[in-house]
Amino acid sequence: MESASRDNAKALAEQLPPLTPNAAAIEADRCLYCYDAPCTHACPTHIDIPRFIKKIASHNLRGSADTIFASNLLGGTCARVCPVQELCEGACVLGADHKPIAIGRLQRYAMDYARANQSYPTVKTAPTGRSIAVIGAGPAGLSCAGQLALLGHAVTILEKRDKPGGLSTYGIIALREPVEIAIEETRMIEALGVQIKTGIEFGKDVSLSALQQDFDAVVLSVGLGQTPGLAIEDEEAIIDGLEFIESSKTAPASLHVGRSVIVIGAGNTAVDCATIARRLGAERVTMVYRRTDREMSCYRHEYEFARKEGIEFRFLTQPARVVLESNRPVGLECLRVELGAPDASGRPMPMPVEGSEFFLPANQIVKAIGQNKLALAAQLRLETAKGFIAVDQNFQTSIAGVYAVGDCIRSSGAASTVTAVEDGKLAAAAIHQQFVHTPTSVEVS
Amino acid sequence: MADLRINFAGIQSPNPFWLASAPPTNSGAQIHRAFEAGWGGAVWKTIGAPVLNVSNRYGAWHYGRQRMLAINNVELISDRPLEINLREIAEVKRAWPDRAVIVSAMVEAKSQAWREIVERIEDTGADGIELNYGCPHGMSERGMGAAVGQVPEYCERITRWVMEAATIPVIMKLTPNITNIVLPARAGVASGANALSLINTVNSIIGVDLDTLELTPSIGGKGGHGGYAGPAVKPIALNMLAALGTDEIVSKSGIPISGMGGISTWQDAAQFLLLGAGSLQVCTAVMHYGFRIIEDLCDGLSNWMDEKDFKTIADVCGHSLHRVSEFKDLDLSYRAVARIDAQKCIKCNLCYVACNDTAHQCIDLVSAQGTLVQPYSYDVRSNGKHDAVETRPQPQVREEDCVGCRLCYNVCPVDNCIEMVELPSGRSEVTWSELSENQTEVTEDWETMKAYREKVGIHIH
Numbered sequence: 001m002e003s004a005s006r007d008n009a010k011a012l013a014e015q016l017p018p019l020t021p022n023a024a025a026i027e028a029d030r031c032l033y034c035y036d037a038p039c040t041h042a043c044p045t046h047i048d049i050p051r052f053i054k055k056i057a058s059h060n061l062r063g064s065a066d067t068i069f070a071s072n073l074l075g076g077t078c079a080r081v082c083p084v085q086e087l088c089e090g091a092c093v094l095g096a097d098h099k100p101i102a103i104g105r106l107q108r109y110a111m112d113y114a115r116a117n118q119s120y121p122t123v124k125t126a127p128t129g130r131s132i133a134v135i136g137a138g139p140a141g142l143s144c145a146g147q148l149a150l151l152g153h154a155v156t157i158l159e160k161r162d163k164p165g166g167l168s169t170y171g172i173i174a175l176r177e178p179v180e181i182a183i184e185e186t187r188m189i190e191a192l193g194v195q196i197k198t199g200i201e202f203g204k205d206v207s208l209s210a211l212q213q214d215f216d217a218v219v220l221s222v223g224l225g226q227t228p229g230l231a232i233e234d235e236e237a238i239i240d241g242l243e244f245i246e247s248s249k250t251a252p253a254s255l256h257v258g259r260s261v262i263v264i265g266a267g268n269t270a271v272d273c274a275t276i277a278r279r280l281g282a283e284r285v286t287m288v289y290r291r292t293d294r295e296m297s298c299y300r301h302e303y304e305f306a307r308k309e310g311i312e313f314r315f316l317t318q319p320a321r322v323v324l325e326s327n328r329p330v331g332l333e334c335l336r337v338e339l340g341a342p343d344a345s346g347r348p349m350p351m352p353v354e355g356s357e358f359f360l361p362a363n364q365i366v367k368a369i370g371q372n373k374l375a376l377a378a379q380l381r382l383e384t385a386k387g388f389i390a391v392d393q394n395f396q397t398s399i400a401g402v403y404a405v406g407d408c409i410r411s412s413g414a415a416s417t418v419t420a421v422e423d424g425k426l427a428a429a430a431i432h433q434q435f436v437h438t439p440t441s442v443e444v445s
Numbered sequence: 446m447a448d449l450r451i452n453f454a455g456i457q458s459p460n461p462f463w464l465a466s467a468p469p470t471n472s473g474a475q476i477h478r479a480f481e482a483g484w485g486g487a488v489w490k491t492i493g494a495p496v497l498n499v500s501n502r503y504g505a506w507h508y509g510r511q512r513m514l515a516i517n518n519v520e521l522i523s524d525r526p527l528e529i530n531l532r533e534i535a536e537v538k539r540a541w542p543d544r545a546v547i548v549s550a551m552v553e554a555k556s557q558a559w560r561e562i563v564e565r566i567e568d569t570g571a572d573g574i575e576l577n578y579g580c581p582h583g584m585s586e587r588g589m590g591a592a593v594g595q596v597p598e599y600c601e602r603i604t605r606w607v608m609e610a611a612t613i614p615v616i617m618k619l620t621p622n623i624t625n626i627v628l629p630a631r632a633g634v635a636s637g638a639n640a641l642s643l644i645n646t647v648n649s650i651i652g653v654d655l656d657t658l659e660l661t662p663s664i665g666g667k668g669g670h671g672g673y674a675g676p677a678v679k680p681i682a683l684n685m686l687a688a689l690g691t692d693e694i695v696s697k698s699g700i701p702i703s704g705m706g707g708i709s710t711w712q713d714a715a716q717f718l719l720l721g722a723g724s725l726q727v728c729t730a731v732m733h734y735g736f737r738i739i740e741d742l743c744d745g746l747s748n749w750m751d752e753k754d755f756k757t758i759a760d761v762c763g764h765s766l767h768r769v770s771e772f773k774d775l776d777l778s779y780r781a782v783a784r785i786d787a788q789k790c791i792k793c794n795l796c797y798v799a800c801n802d803t804a805h806q807c808i809d810l811v812s813a814q815g816t817l818v819q820p821y822s823y824d825v826r827s828n829g830k831h832d833a834v835e836t837r838p839q840p841q842v843r844e845e846d847c848v849g850c851r852l853c854y855n856v857c858p859v860d861n862c863i864e865m866v867e868l869p870s871g872r873s874e875v876t877w878s879e880l881s882e883n884q885t886e887v888t889e890d891w892e893t894m895k896a897y898r899e900k901v902g903i904h905i906h
């Protein structure tokens with residue numbers, strides 16, 4: 001078992017090695033130092049990328065890390081999980097006829113230095129006497145809490161899980177971000193004076209009204225819920241994709257992977273699940289998707305990565321029934337699909353062809369078809385937008401003093417770690433502004 | 446195919462490329478290998494007075510990824526016994542009769558010492574002698590090298606001693622560590638030297654180690670100025686070469702000049718030839734990449750000469766010298782403006798920031814809709830490559846305000862993206878010389894200058 005643990009952990013170890021000092025220097029020197037650089041514009045947190053890269057080139061790694069932290073406290077996570085092809089690197093001026101700067105890996109180089117040397121931001125402001133409760137220790141909550149702490153506010157994060165970090169800890173495959181990186185980042189936020197209380201579930205262990213009494217503001221960064229149901233026969237035999245990823249991170253040794261695995265869905269999480277299965281020894285991994293490669297929601301580079309991993313794709317295929325033998329799955333009965341007119345999502349409507357049943361063998365089936373919105377909004381009677389918590393320009397919900405950030409408000413645009421981090425940062429600034437404009441109720445002796 | 450052979454002051458060589466007197470020419474074995482690689486000649490590392498060397502003798506100036514943009518050294522002249530050097534020189538010359546073998550020499554400033562060294566060199570069968578009046582470190586403290594080169598009278602006196610003794614061509618090598626390079630060159634002409642060569646290395650300190658706070662390189666905790674050479678000194682060398690080529694006395698004498706100082710590529714070589722060099726010497730590029738670079742030096746030069754229809758090296762020699770001018774003879778009415786090719790532009794905005802911060806504020810950032818855009822003016826919530834790329838404005842020169850300073854042209858990282866375009870200025874050609882001669886007051890009084898500018902339509906930005 002122990003050796004299986006080692007083997008599984010090794011198979012899922014961080015994919016990209018850190019840049020060597022030499023490689024980092026060569027890459028940093030290649031940066032043109034654009035003015036008002038497009039990479040900075042493309043970064044949702046607008047890190048001054050040319051500046052941090054030039055500081056790597058000048059061997060000012062402390063300054064480089066400071067530059068990143070100034071815009072993004074979770075620079076270590078973002079360096080690893082950001083879809084850089086769609087963001088900074090995708091906008092690099094060198095990409096058009098050559099190769100964009102490896103911004104993500106350079107950022108990781110600076111962030112690895114900060115971690116190794118504990119060169120982290122520190123609070124330089126006097127305490128303001130204001131206190132904020134943040135619900136959820138995922139990227140949005142951590143970013144918001146950290147920024148508020150830097151502004152001198154007292155912040156408490158309430159997290160229902162055992163460990164802080166949210167999706168960084170539980171939902172990003174170790175190939176891209178090992179658990180230790182996510183946990184170390186939460187320690188950095190704690191070192192700013194933020195209290196992180198784990199094992200406390202909002203709505204069960206503590207109510208909003210209690211928090212409203214004790215804190216000057218409440219920030220909801222509660223993320224999203226479970227994977228929706230497929231409403232097919234014997235669905236219980238299907239494994240939830242997020243749980244599959246979670247066990248690959250928290251207990252890789254005990255993660256059982258079938259010889260032949262089907263992953264339902266074609267988003268980034270589905271690719272992650274398929275990758276885990278493949279890396280942990282599945283001989284055949286097939287991703288099953290109702291539409292085609294044109295409509296799939298995973299990033300292009302993720303699709304290409306999956307193909308290189310040897311993952312197979314069955315497009316225009318809709319699961320109809322799990323086929324069990326002695327209560328174990330042996331495959332998936334599917335229907336052929338034809339595409340119709342665009343549906344509400346703007347993509348062609350998948351139309352299963354009657355009588356087109358066919359069988360795909362598999363002894364393990366995983367589904368990764370998005371996440372449900374939480375019922376929380378309804379419980380708190382918050383206004384919603386497409387089922388997500390509705391917020392104004394200042395990230396304030398329909399209840400004054402209650403803010404929301406991250407995936408739980410992402411009614412449009414791509415839900416990603418870096419946008420969650422930016423939400424947290426902008427919300428912190430808005431909350432701070434709000435405080436500045438409202439005199440403190442704390443008595444001054 | 447172009448004929449690369451040269452006859453330099455009577456020294457024959459199959460191509461114009463010689464190894465300069467330096468570490469690459471320290472021994473017969475090295476020069477054998479260099480000749481096998483195709484070098485046309487070699488100037489043997491200076492022989493003469495006895496010396497001892499130190500460790501950490503080479504420093505270097507790196508910039509970005511470019512290693513050895515320049516090298517600096519405190520190595521002295523050859524530290525091998527004179528007899529061994531002389532024997533090897535004779536062996537090399539016997540083995541390579543078609544190559545130029547020149548011996549660099551430096552001895553005390555005594556006529557007898559110079560006579561002796563000249564005779565011993567001639568006994569080897571060498572093709573020529575180069576007088577090292579340039580070594581800027583160590584030897585100069587002992588009254589040799591640059592201590593001679595910096596005083597034209599000493600140059601002339603010592604060279605006269607040498608010319609009395611020598612029967613083979615003598616090349617006098619100049620130090621650049623002097624205010625006016627023309628004066629020692631004229632001394633060389635006066636003394637009857639057969640040729641000049643330039644430049645020797647430039648005085649320099651490479652830097653200070655920021656951990657130890659010692660000089661770089663550190664020689665047991667100390668350091669000092671050393672001779673600076675390599676690509677970074679090329680423009681200095683070209684200027685000095687052109688100064689000799691345009692000096693009446695030096696140019697009229699017809700004395701040939703061997704050019705050196707940072708030659709690394711055939712393009713560098715061609716430029717030295719165009720400004721009057723009759724042979725070329727190379728050191729730093731060889732110390733960086735080895736003798737093999739001779740192949741492209743010859744090949745590239747030959748292909749370029751074919752393209753330009755130059756048949757021989759002599760045809761190229763000095764071809765651009767007539768273009769060398771003083772400021773007072775430049776046409777003040779010549780007008781050029783920068784133009785950015787939007788197709789080639791990658792929108793790095795380096796031209797914009799350079800112009801806006803440090804030049805004449807005449808580059809605008811223009812949106813696709815044609816409106817002016819301020820830098821960093823995008824919405825903080827805008828992100829992603831599509832937003833960033835699609836809304837990125839295009840730098841555009843306001844030609845009516847452009848003074849044609851050429852800074853943007855120089856900072857642009859894309860070849861041929863910014864072009865300096867000549868535009869009619871609407872003014873007739875006039876030089877500062879002509880102005881000061883014909884309209885003296887314009888050149889002496891600001892008010893009159895202003896009136897003149899208004900009259901002819903010169904706008905200062």
